[in-house]
Amino acid sequence: MKQAYFRRQVSFLLAAFLAAITAIAPAAAQAPPAQPQPDAAQSQPAKPALPPDVADSITRLTSAIETAEKTIQHLAELEEELGGLRVDVETILADSTQTAETLRPELAAVKSQIEKLGPPPSKDSPPEAPALAAERARLMALAAGLDSAIKSTELTWVRARQLIEKITVLRHSLFTKNLMERRPSPLLPELWRDLVSKSPAVGHRISYLAEDWLHWANVKRQQVGLLLAAVLILFVALKYAIARLTDRRRVGSEPPLPSFFDRARSVAWVAPLRALPAIAAATLLYGGLDTLDLLFPPWAATAAAILKAIVLYSAVSALIFAVLAPRAPQWRLVWLANGPTRRVAVLLCAITAVYAIDAALTETSRVFFVPLALTVVQSFAASTAFATLLIGLLLTPFTPQAVNAPAATDAAASDAGAAQPISRHAPRWLKLPLWLIALGILGLALLGYVALARFLAQQVVMTGIVIVVSWLLYLAIRAVTRDSQQRRYPVGEMLEARFGLDAPRRNQLARLTEIALTFALIICALPFLMLQWGYSGADIRDGFKSAFFGIEVGQFRISLARILLGIVLFIALLFATRLLQRWLREKALQQTRMDPGIVNSIDTVVGYVGVALAALLAISYAGLDITNLAIVAGALSVGIGFGLQSIVNNFVSGLILLVERPIRVGDRIVVGDQQGLVRRISVRATEIETFDRASLIVPNSELITGRVLNWTHRDSLGAVNIKIGVGYDSDPEQVLALLKKCADEHREVLRNPAPMAFFENFGDSALMFNLRVSLPDIANAGRVQSDLRIAVLKALREANIEIPFNQMDVNLRDLDGLKRYLTQYIQERTGKAAEEPQPNAAGASNGKRVAGE
Numbered sequence: 001m002k003q004a005y006f007r008r009q010v011s012f013l014l015a016a017f018l019a020a021i022t023a024i025a026p027a028a029a030q031a032p033p034a035q036p037q038p039d040a041a042q043s044q045p046a047k048p049a050l051p052p053d054v055a056d057s058i059t060r061l062t063s064a065i066e067t068a069e070k071t072i073q074h075l076a077e078l079e080e081e082l083g084g085l086r087v088d089v090e091t092i093l094a095d096s097t098q099t100a101e102t103l104r105p106e107l108a109a110v111k112s113q114i115e116k117l118g119p120p121p122s123k124d125s126p127p128e129a130p131a132l133a134a135e136r137a138r139l140m141a142l143a144a145g146l147d148s149a150i151k152s153t154e155l156t157w158v159r160a161r162q163l164i165e166k167i168t169v170l171r172h173s174l175f176t177k178n179l180m181e182r183r184p185s186p187l188l189p190e191l192w193r194d195l196v197s198k199s200p201a202v203g204h205r206i207s208y209l210a211e212d213w214l215h216w217a218n219v220k221r222q223q224v225g226l227l228l229a230a231v232l233i234l235f236v237a238l239k240y241a242i243a244r245l246t247d248r249r250r251v252g253s254e255p256p257l258p259s260f261f262d263r264a265r266s267v268a269w270v271a272p273l274r275a276l277p278a279i280a281a282a283t284l285l286y287g288g289l290d291t292l293d294l295l296f297p298p299w300a301a302t303a304a305a306i307l308k309a310i311v312l313y314s315a316v317s318a319l320i321f322a323v324l325a326p327r328a329p330q331w332r333l334v335w336l337a338n339g340p341t342r343r344v345a346v347l348l349c350a351i352t353a354v355y356a357i358d359a360a361l362t363e364t365s366r367v368f369f370v371p372l373a374l375t376v377v378q379s380f381a382a383s384t385a386f387a388t389l390l391i392g393l394l395l396t397p398f399t400p401q402a403v404n405a406p407a408a409t410d411a412a413a414s415d416a417g418a419a420q421p422i423s424r425h426a427p428r429w430l431k432l433p434l435w436l437i438a439l440g441i442l443g444l445a446l447l448g449y450v451a452l453a454r455f456l457a458q459q460v461v462m463t464g465i466v467i468v469v470s471w472l473l474y475l476a477i478r479a480v481t482r483d484s485q486q487r488r489y490p491v492g493e494m495l496e497a498r499f500g501l502d503a504p505r506r507n508q509l510a511r512l513t514e515i516a517l518t519f520a521l522i523i524c525a526l527p528f529l530m531l532q533w534g535y536s537g538a539d540i541r542d543g544f545k546s547a548f549f550g551i552e553v554g555q556f557r558i559s560l561a562r563i564l565l566g567i568v569l570f571i572a573l574l575f576a577t578r579l580l581q582r583w584l585r586e587k588a589l590q591q592t593r594m595d596p597g598i599v600n601s602i603d604t605v606v607g608y609v610g611v612a613l614a615a616l617l618a619i620s621y622a623g624l625d626i627t628n629l630a631i632v633a634g635a636l637s638v639g640i641g642f643g644l645q646s647i648v649n650n651f652v653s654g655l656i657l658l659v660e661r662p663i664r665v666g667d668r669i670v671v672g673d674q675q676g677l678v679r680r681i682s683v684r685a686t687e688i689e690t691f692d693r694a695s696l697i698v699p700n701s702e703l704i705t706g707r708v709l710n711w712t713h714r715d716s717l718g719a720v721n722i723k724i725g726v727g728y729d730s731d732p733e734q735v736l737a738l739l740k741k742c743a744d745e746h747r748e749v750l751r752n753p754a755p756m757a758f759f760e761n762f763g764d765s766a767l768m769f770n771l772r773v774s775l776p777d778i779a780n781a782g783r784v785q786s787d788l789r790i791a792v793l794k795a796l797r798e799a800n801i802e803i804p805f806n807q808m809d810v811n812l813r814d815l816d817g818l819k820r821y822l823t824q825y826i827q828e829r830t831g832k833a834a835e836e837p838q839p840n841a842a843g844a845s846n847g848k849r850v851a852g853e
Contacts (some may be wrong), residue, residue, distance in 0.1 A: 085167060086168075089164055089167070092160050093157060096153045096156045096157045096160065097153075097157060100150050100157070103149055103150050103153070107150060110139055110142050113139055114136070114139050117139070179452050179455055180451075181449075182447070182449055183451070184376060184448060187446060194373040195374060195377055198373060199374065205368060206368060209299075213299055216294060220294070223292055227284075227289070227292070230284065231288070234280060238276055242273045242274065246270045246274060261475070261478070261479035263333050264472065265476070266322075266331055267322045267472060268472065270318075271323075273318075274318035275318035275319075278310060278314040279314050283307070286304075289303065297367075298367040301367045304363075305363035308356075308359065309360040312355070313349075313352050316352045317352055319465075319469075320345055320348045321349075323468070323472075324336070324344060326338065329401065332401070336398060343396050344396055347389055347393045347396070348393070350389050351390065351393075354382055354386050354389065355382075355386070355461045358379075376450050379450040379453070379454045380453075382454060383444075383445040383450065383457050384442065384445055386441065386460075394425075394431050394434055394438065397422045441453045441457055463529060463533075466525060466528045470521060474521060478514065481517070512574070519564075566619065566622030569617060569618045570614050573613065573614035576610070577606070580606060580610065581603050584603060584606060646699075646701070647684065650684045650685065653701045653704040653705075654684065654685075654700040657681050657700055657703060662703075663710060665681060668710070668711040669688065669708055670709035671696075671702070671708055671709075674690060675690070676691060676696060677779075684699065684700065685698060685699050685700060711778045716777045716778055716779065717778065718777075718781060719773065720772070720773060721770055721772050722770070722788050723769070724769045724770075724796075725768050725803060725804070726767050726801050727766060727801070727802040728767060734801070735759075736757045736769065738792070739769060739771045742771075742792050742795055743757070743771060743773050743788065745791070746773075746784065746787060748775060748780060749775065749784070750773070750774040755774070757769060757771050758770045765805065765807045766803070771788065771792070
C-alpha cells in the first residue's frame, strides 16, 4: 500500500509538471499587450514581470520537480519503483528540452522586433511617441518573461538530470546490496526446519489454486480437449516435416565435403527450424488457454514464465545441435570427435534446461508468495546443478576430429581416427576460468550467498549464448564477403558483375564492407552483454546515446554515430570514385584513342584525388575540424624531415612520373641489369614485369634520380643489330648481299628505313659483319632476331660460307729445361738413373704452331 501510495503521488505531481511545461509556450505567446503608459515608460524601465498564467505554470513546474526529489527518498529500497520513477523523470527531461527549444525562436523574434525599434531615447533627448513607448514596454516585458521561462526549463532540465543520476546510483547500490546479501546456509539445519514448517501452507495454497483452475477447465473440457489435440498434431507434423528437411546426414556425405562456410550457412537455417515445433506448439497452447479465459491470476504469470522457459530451451538446444551436429559429422561446425561432441551437446542442453526451469520457478514463486526458505533452497539446487554440469563439461576432453573423420558414419570410425589423447584441461585459456567460476558458484551457494551464485550461473549461460550467436553472425559476414580457402569475395564478384570493377578495387571494397559489418555486429552485441551483467536498459540507452551523439573530451566532441556515418560516407565516396575511374578508363578516354600511358596517369590522379576528397569529407563529417590538420601537418613536418623523408620523396617522385611521364605504363625499360614492362605506377613504387614473369618493385625516386633506358619513350619503333662472323676466305660482298636478302624477306622488318648490312671489322678468327633492321614494335625484337639468325645460318650454309671457330697461337719455349726437370723428378720417385736422351742433330725446335678451337 505504501508503494502504491507513493507511486500515485509521484504520477500526479509529474502530470502537473508536464501540464505546466505545456502551458508555458501558449501563455507566453498569448500574453496581453501592455497598456500605454507614456510617463512610466519614459521615467523608468519596464519590470520583467511574467504573465500570471506563465508564472503559475513555472511555479507548478518547480514544485513538481521538488516533490519528485523528495519522493525518491521514500523509494530508495524499491527497485521497480525506482525504475518507474526514472522513466517518468526522463519524460520530464525530454519535455523540458522540447519546451525550451520551442520558446527560444519566439524569444529571438521578440528581440529582433526590439532591435528594429532602435535604442530608447536618452535623458536629454525628446521623449518618443506614446504608442512607440508602449510597444517597447510590451516587447521588453514579453522578452523578459520568455527568457525567465527558458531559464526555468533549463534549470528543471539540470535538476531532472541530477535526479536521474541519483536514481542510477541508488539502483546500482540496491542491486549490489541484494546480490551480496547472505542468506541462511544450506549446511545449517535452521534453513531446513524453516522450510519444513512453511511448506504445508504453500502446498495448501497451490493445491487450492490448482483445484480452482481444474474446475473451470472442466467446465470447458471439450474446448480444452480440442486445443490439446491441435497442439499435439501441430507439434508432430512440424517435427516430422522439419526432421525430413533438416536431416543433414543424407546430404554432403560424399566428396567433396561441405566447406566451413557452407556449414555455417547451414546452421543459420537449421537451428531456427529445429526450434520451431516446440515454440509453435507452446505458443498455440498459451494463446488457446488465454482465449478460453483460463489464464486468470495467478496462472497467467505462471503460464507466461513457462512459455518463456520453453522458448529459451528450444532455441538454445536447437542451436547447440545445429552447431555440434552429433549425428552428421560432415556438417559439424566445431572440429571435435563424435564421442566428446555427443557428451558436450547433452551437457550443454542440460545446463540450458536447469537455467530455464530455475527462471520459470523464480517467476512462479513471486506469484504464489513462496517463503524465503523455499526460494533459498531453489536457488541453491539450481546453482549446485549448474556447477555440477559445468564441471562435467570441463572434464570432457576436447578430442579433435581426424582429417577423414567427417566422412565416417559411425562413432567408431571417427574416434579411431583421432590423432592422440588430449588432456582434459585443454584448452587451458578456456577451461581454467570456467573451473574457477564453477568452484566459485559451489562455494558461494554453500556459504549462503545464493543470489550471487545464481547470478554467476545465469551470466555464464546468457553470456555464452550472446557470444555464440555473435560468432555465428560473424561467420555469416565472412561467408558473404570472402572465402578463406579460395580467397574469393562474393561481394566483390557482385561488384564485378554489376559495375565491372577490377580485382584490386572490388576486393578493397569487399574488405571495407566486412570491417563495417563486423564493427556494427560488435556494437549490437555489447548492449546484450551489458544487460546480462546488471546494467539496466535505461543506463545502456543513456550510455550509447552519449557515445553515439557526443562525448566531450576537452574542446572536442566525439560522436560515435557521426564517426560511423563518416566511415559509411568514405566507403560510398570511394565506391563512386572507382565507378568514375572505370567510366573514364573504359568509355570516356577510350573513345578519344588516347595513349594508354596518359589514360593510366589520368586514372591514377583521379583515384588519388577521389580518395583524398573522400577522406577529408569523412573526417569533416565525423566532427574533426579540418583547419586543425594544418597544425597536425606542421607537427609532422619534423617527422617528415627525418623518418618519413624517403616516403615523401617516393610520393613526390610518383607524382612527377605521372605528370612528366618519362616512364608510362606499358613502356619497355631497363633499370640496372633488369629490364621489363612497366605494369603499374603507384604512390610509393613502380611495378615492372620482367620477361621471366617476375615482378620488380622499384622505388619512384630511383626512376627520377637514376639512369633509365626506355625503349618505347616516344613510340614503339626500334632497331636491332645482329652480328655474324665468317671465315677469312669468304667473299665480303657475297656475305653482305646474303644478309640484305634475309632482312628483306622477313615480313616484320620495316622497308623504311631500309635494313643495312655492314662489314664492321677484322676479328681474331673471322671477318665481322653487322645486320641492322628496324621494327614497328620493339616488343617483338627477340622473336625477329631469332628468325633472322636462323635465316642467315641457312643462307650461309647453302653458299658454303664457313662460320669459323676461334683460333689462337700457343708458343712453348725452353723444352730442354722442361725435359731435364721431368727426368730429375722421375729419378727421385723411382730411385733409378735414367739415361739422358741424346740431343737431335738438327736441334730442338724452339716453337710449334698449334691450331685449335
